[in-house]
Amino acid sequence: MRRFWSRLGFALTAVLLAPAGPAAAAPEQLPVEYSAPAFAVAALTAKAPFNPPGGNDWSCVPSADHPQPVVLVHGILGNGAGWPAMSPLLHNNGYCVFSVTYGIYPWQAGGALAGTGGMAPIAESSKELRDFVARVLDATGAEKVDLLPWSEGTLVAARYILVDGGAEVVDQVFNLAPIYAGTDVADPIVNAAYGLGIQDPIFTALRGTCQGCVDMLPVSDNIRELQAAGVYAPEVRYTNLLTRGDLEVVPYTNGYREAPNATNIVLQDVCPVNFAGHNSISVDPTVAALMLNTFGTPVEIPCAPSPTPYV
Template sequence: MRSSGVFLAVLVLYAMLGFGGPAANAAPVLDGSVAPPGANDWRCRPSAAHPDPVVLIHGTWGNQDNWNRLAPALKAQGYCVYALNYGKDATSLLGRMPGIYGTGDIGRSAVQLANFVGRVRAATSAAHVDLVAHSQGGVVARQYLRFAGGADAADPRRDVVRRLVTLGATNHGSTSVLLGYPLDTASAAGPVAGAVSSVLGISAVQQITGSKFLTRLNAGGDTVPGVDYTVIATRMDDTTTPPESTFLRAGPEAAVDNIWVQTACAGAAVTHVGFPRSPIAIQLVLRALDPSYRGRVCGHR
């Protein structure tokens, strides 16, 4: 594949996504400048029922507004809920757009997450947190666990994170980073990578199947000791491809529950982009965070 062809494709995508300028009568832009309803109450004190604050981690090109439905649902159940914007990087075309986050280097984003979690723990006096992540957010979370202080492989009792719940995470990369435009492993390096990075951001390149970043992240296993993982996938995912590549394999002293949305609710029409606002996904997240939760998963509209 010639790099010029890829560059043209990403420019077309750029135009399709509507970032060339404001459209007439456009709806208000959710730019991530305001926390989601119920989130980032720095006076919140965790309850005995839910002692671990929940930190929400958006995906590529997203921001904390992605959690405008899940955050209040968690708050209503009595959780202390927090959301952040991460990965702002003006070196790409999309990264320069207002409200567009998650384009920067994933390793640096994991450090931003670590700092945010530290702030949450200081404010709440909580020893541990739970993480809920969409798309790239799952990889940021796993990078934090493995390399940025979120877990202690030598002594899991010192882990900061108890649970990680992911929605369509690019855990093993994607062959379709460009929303349907296929890329192979070779695209993660060389001129093709440069073309993709200059428009979509370096994080898009890092999420291509076989990238150097993912090879390092997944070396030695998918999990870290002491953390419970719930990995939620949809068969309709056209961004994390193939969809089953999101699933994790449990290593020593870790628990993994891999869930198809369509197994939980037959015929569920949940897309990759729609994950954070899906009523079904929200119910599955609530169950993952609290096994005693008995809310109805299916039948929502």
């Protein structure tokens, strides 16, 4: 936590000492929906190309204050439209915001699961993120991007940075509920499969329907490879936001990893009464303020109980 607060103090000082210059045109202010139901509606009813409010404006030109576009990376069963709080908030504060949709199998096209991402193998999704970031850099003229990944997206981003060239073009990452060591949430099913000796046919069957689900398990090759590679690239800065209210990354500390270039924030250490869960942290005002401060926009950090704790 000490590193985070010192970074915040530096940002505040920089703002106070910065010379006055010509004012940039204020972006159109969009509604910011701090609501878990709003997230669910946005993700479930979205249609291609899955643009979030204020995001995926391919004519956006980064400002001198915010020269790096922010790329949002959704979680399992999500898509790029499911950001009703973070995307418009970043837009309202003058950032160029882009949101990838990844991990959709070819067989999903046109069906009921057409907008359900994150199901394909993470190794493939990583390359989709690579190509999307390349498009963002080409459109905006920026040299680097910042990433805001969430849930499975933290694994996609980690692999992209370590394996698919992201370390060269990513400056920093603000991870929401990272899953570096996998999640034990499916332990009863996994343990039963191993106990019966049927784990291999089950995992083989899932390969064509939801390999992304398997890739988040601690026993998966994806997690083992990530851990063996050290999780972090030394040239990238990482901030990990964890919550004790997380019922999907089990235990929540599986997203905690120390390093000189990493800051770990447990939400309840900042706001003890806020038990926002795995999904609701993406629409939480305290988390959003922490994210803005990390990306260089000093704002007051509110503290209040989450209306959807443990969700």
